[in-house]
Amino acid sequence: MDRIDDIALFLRVLDLGSISAAARSLDLSPALASQRLQRLEQALGVRLLHRSTRRLHATPEGAVLAEQGRVLVEDLETLTGGLRQAGTEVAGNLRVTTSASFGRQYVSPLLPEFLERHPAIRLSIDLDDREQDLVSAGYDVAIRIGALDDSSLVARRLATNRRVLCASPAYLRRRGVPDAPEDLARHDCVLLVGSRGRQDLWHLGDGRGGRTTVRVRGRFESNYGEVLRDAVVAGFGIAMHSVWHVCDDLRAGRLQVVLPGHPIADTGIHALMPQRRLVPLRVRAFVDFLAERFGENPPWEARNE
Structure with a gap:
């Protein structure tokens, strides 16, 4: 040995x-x-x-x-x-990477319970919005949100990632409420930018079972979701957000959904693992734990019921 x-x-x-x-x-x-x-x-x-x-x-x-x-x-x-x-017994070193906002809001609060269940685990968790290579970086699990690229990684869906357009009530009073997707062209939109470029093409339902695409623009953009959320709450425009990210703002009335009759296609929240012949028990236990906690009715959806 x-x-x-x-x-x-x-x-x-x-x-x-x-x-x-x-x-x-x-x-x-x-x-x-x-x-x-x-x-x-x-x-x-x-x-x-x-x-x-x-x-x-x-x-x-x-x-x-x-x-x-x-x-x-x-x-x-x-x-x-x-x-x-x-x-x-589940034991050993477990290395996890997840997006910063989701990891802080939803993964971090669960970690004490997971470690209490498995006292022989040593956990290292990296909050990072960059999509790192799991194998070369030595990670056991990555939690990723959105559409998945084709790869050799093994993916397990943990929850649905439902997205909405939202804006502050003050912005909508000042600029008006859009009635149709094409109305977005005359509004300020808050844009996400990142490794896939500026996300200024929004794909919405057309109200007849099909999809329509609108190119949007605005004065504010960022690669970090928390900054976009702050900008929208402050009245800078309309943004596309995952419900998990803004559920408290929607519940409290700081934000409201825009164009609810023109839904955005759902994506997923996945646990990604390197391709292995034998999945380590520590990895299986962690992924099963997250799937159990998020499940069919994740906490961010339950808060909005």
Whole structure:
């Protein structure tokens, strides 16, 4: 098992960016960790790591070992863990990434309960709106919202992502309430910008079972949903928002739905996992837990009933 343990140490160094951080996470001394990495390089006959000014990076040979070795290490951990614990205990390091707003509002409040259920779990959660590569970044699970790109990742739908157009009552009194999608062209619209560009094409129901597309514009745009929400509440215009993001504002009357008869197509909230032959128990437990909590009637929808 020494070789597998050394590969696991190498992967931890890549995930955390330094030998000392990896050593601390595994309760090793930095000197012993360095010796084990040297032993692995000598056994393989290649250099696996090179140092930049701030972090250690994989060499081309190290990148190959990271890609293929991670699957082997995780499969072995899952297999031996399942045999040792008879599938009754969920344990190990769990690394999760999720969008900042959704993670703060809905995932973070659930984490104490999850950790109480599984005291042998060590959890690291990253709130980041960037869509990072799960395999190269070493994540076990990503919670992503919206349409999914084709990929080799495994996706499990956790909840429906219902979206609405909304604006503040003050804005609608000042500028008027749109009666049809084409009316949006004369309104200020608050736009999301990001990795997929400026989202200024809004696809709405046409009221007859079909869809219509409207190009919108406005004075305000941002890549961060909280900023857009603040702008709409302040009366800067009309925005497209997920209901989970603005449900409290809708309930309190700070925002109201615009063009409710022209609905936007739903997307999904998904848990994404790297393609694996054996899904680790810790990953399965976390995804099952979120699916249980969000379910068919997620909390943001229940608040609006």
